[in-house]
Amino acid sequence: MIQVKNVSMNFGNFTALDNVNLEIPSGCAFGFLGSNGAGKSTLMRQICGIYDVPQGEILIDGQGVYNNPAVKSEIFFVSDETVQFANFTLDQLKKYYKNYYAKFDEQVFNKLTLSLSLPTNKKLAKFSKGMKRQSVVVIGLACNTKYLILDEAFDGLDPAMRSIVKSMIIDAMQKRDLTLIVSSHNMAEMTELCNYIMLIHKGKVLFSRNIHDSSESLVKIQVIFKDKVISQKDFENLGIQVLSFSQSGSIVNIIARGNSKEILPKIQELAPDLCEEIPMTLDEAFVYEMEVRGYGKKLLEQ
């Protein structure tokens, strides 16, 4: 299990992480969601021991990670770039990492490179972007670590490549107790791959929960008032925290914080002609959460 306790970090005057608290259970797939510059990569780098933890602490299975080779031997980090591997062939990359990771599984490496038809004697510089990404993930899986951390590893890949990389990871998770931490901007992908999710913005964790857990989430509700004019304030007067309000004729759509079991009865006090919850995608949740904090459309309006 990874425990992030009261972690804060600044780059000069810029606050990258602001009192972050997080628990990542073993064996799960944990998604880091957030806007650009939100602090996802910084947190990941701290979890991998790339950055020191100046404030707070990060414990992996009860031990600090920074400058701790024993803990780090259970972590493999795939950054969002592959340029550092450009001059390696896959064979060299295998040799390189095999010297560091005692549990390096050559069988996994051979099997995956064979099944993905990756040339092992060709420099990665000559690979396509997808092949580079596949190669690094192959190495990551062959290192046989307990934690695999992917920083925007799927971004920029075409759907077919994404699918291949994802299935490699899912396969590994099923076979062994692999904990996956992945950051991405692609909500659909996160929904598909992760069972836990965290949303971070300006260094602060907005929420962290099981993806199927609806408590403390947002709800999208459609309400119809045929003979009434309703405003956002009417909902707020009922104690509903409205994040978004839109009206088109008699149809009102609201995004509210909380769970539908509490909110729907409250709306009934306004005697709507129709009131129902509309399923909301993670994508929408992300957008609305961010909009509330002045990111997205509101940024343009400013």
Next chain:
Amino acid sequence: MEKNCLNNKDIIINAAKSENILHKKQRFIVWFLSIIGTVIGYSSVFDDIISSNLDQEYHYKNNITNGIRHLEWDDFNMLGFFFCFVACISGVSLVVKTFAELHHRTTSDMQYALPLSHSQRFISKLLSLGNCYFVPLIVPSAVLGIIASITSAFCPHVDTADVIFIGIWAVAIIFMLGLITVFTVTIVTVCCGRAAEPSYMSVILGACLCFIVPDIVWLISASNPYSYTGVDMFGKMSFCTYILALWGGESMSDLLSLVVNLLLCILTFAIVMYLSYRIYRKRDGRSVGKPIVFHAIFEIILCLGVFLSASIGLNYVTIAISFVAYMIIRIVSEKENFKKKILAWVGLYIVYVAIVPIFMLVSNATNGFGTDNKIIREIKKADKIEYMDIDLNHYYYVNNDNYKDTGTDAESELYRYNSDDINNPIDYEQVKEFLVALVENSKQLDDIAGSGANFGFVNEYYRSYSYTSNYELGKKYDKFYKLDVGVDLPDDRNFDISIYFDDAEKAKEFAEFINANPFDAYKEPNDIPENLPRSN
């Protein structure tokens, strides 16, 4: 947590093996340059070994004693040494690349995420440098040195000990150059977060290491009448190696000074690398991309650079050049808001330049930081020995196997180790009297030369020097008077004779001997009369 089954030593060795994979190209370059350099360097040694018994005249002109040709360190071809030097300098890029995680974002992600502690990572990198840099640098010269030594053992005209010394000399010099390159670039690299800074800052630091010691010595001597210590700032080798200048070793042509310099170099390497490690362990991925991470070292290097440039020539041109270079470095290494700091930088520049005159004033006030007293004390211990050294430096060139004479420049130096006279005014008249007497006797050379010889002046304004004899590692102090003598000869032989000054008759005899038979005496060195002591 399941423990990594490797122990610390295995982890470091494995990490070094992995690191080696990254430097294959650089290793090849070092091998290539080093082999080329060593082959060229030893070509002249082999030539000396093979051809030493072929040409009698060649023997004659190369100081053969008892039929043995004595080789020296400078028989190692300097062009070859230049290639070896370039191989050493190629280590700059290798070291910068070895510590790429300090200035390259993605490499930092890759390397800091690896299961290594700071010390394991640092030591593995040093091991990798040993494999990719020092091995290819040293092995060719060591192997060829062994081959040359074995070859010379079968050649009766060459002293094998000389060849072995050349081998040791070449390996030691190249090794020292490698050490200096590595520690110079490492200390700079660990203080910088971008790749550009180590490139130019290591050049500045290298130049400072090269010249700062002789520069300080020069400043002391320039501000003090007695403290000249004989350090040759631009010594014979200093164009291609900073070692000689670095520790004031004008010559490492003897084994003792070579060993001393090597030990000093290794000690400095150890200290600087330890300091580098202390800085390295404080760094993580956060400092990547920052131009300067540890400003104290940056300031020290800049201060040294300005101090050096100002002390070499405190005039408008050098000040202007160094100021422009200083400001460019400041601006480049500052990411933003540099306009606000320009005044502070100019102020600092003035402070750094002002160190030079302040240093000289303090040196003057303290008798060269006490070196004068030390020298006088040492001289007082010396026995009263005086001798005159006459060098007739014979220059010639080879054209179609004929030696063409280009004239001779004679120079005479009078050395005195005299504890009684050191604090007394120099008796120039006495010196002049003796020298003129000698020169008068030598004037008969005019007839032989067929042209006017220009002898016999003692410049009273010529300073009385004391200097540290490098061969004695600073234990011997000489005081000498110098007489410059010029003479042209149509044909002559090299000779280098020293006679003891306290034996005036001997000096006179020497002069008469030269006048009587100037060339015949030197056809064979053994023919020099026993009563004329030969210099070394």
